[in-house]
Amino acid sequence: TEPETEPPKPFxxxxxxxxxxxxxxxxxxxxxxxxxxSTARFQNTLQALSDSYEICTALVITDHLSGIEPERFAEKYxxxxxxxxxGFLMLVNNDTGTDLCYTAGAVTVEGTDMRIAQAxxxxxEKDYPAAIDILLPAGEDILIAPPTEAPELPETELPDTAE
Numbered sequence: 001t002e003p004e005t006e007p008p009k010p011f012x013x014x015x016x017x018x019x020x021x022x023x024x025x026x027x028x029x030x031x032x033x034x035x036x037x038s039t040a041r042f043q044n045t046l047q048a049l050s051d052s053y054e055i056c057t058a059l060v061i062t063d064h065l066s067g068i069e070p071e072r073f074a075e076k077y078x079x080x081x082x083x084x085x086x087g088f089l090m091l092v093n094n095d096t097g098t099d100l101c102y103t104a105g106a107v108t109v110e111g112t113d114m115r116i117a118q119a120x121x122x123x124x125e126k127d128y129p130a131a132i133d134i135l136l137p138a139g140e141d142i143l144i145a146p147p148t149e150a151p152e153l154p155e156t157e158l159p160d161t162a163e
Contacts, residue, residue, distance in 0.1 A: 024056045041129075049142065065093060074100060
């Protein structure tokens with residue numbers, strides 16, 4: 001039989017625990033699926049992407065979505081960590097099995113659906129390091145839209161108000 005696990009904290013408490021995070025890259029493994037070496041390796045990968053592209057990056061592995069849709073869970077988690085700054089969060093969802101890459105701001109990640117399909121067999125086998133090696137985007141897969149420039153306005157003469 002499976003060992004009994006403690007029920008997760010309510011989602012609002014889990015988010016509150018993240019409010020004081022000040023970094024730009026983080027691995028959150030809520031149920032300790034990764035060993036220390038893998039956690040450190042993925043943390044270094046995320047930090048390198050964060051530093052290179054000046055974005056925020058996160059990997060979240062959870063066994064409990066607390067009844068929230070995966071997309072909404074990832075969005076709320078990302079906002080709690082990074083307050084909506086440009087970046088991405090890769091969600092490994094052991095609750096409903098819907099893994100995804102949430103992106104914020106001007107960031108998109110190419111090939112995410114293909115990567116998730118390739119990683120799924122590893123996730124089923126609980127080989128998290130192999131799956132995450134596939135899931136985390138390589139730098140060239142991260143696309144950042146150029147900043148939008150304000151349109152140039154025609155010069156207008158101000159009326160002379162001096163009397």
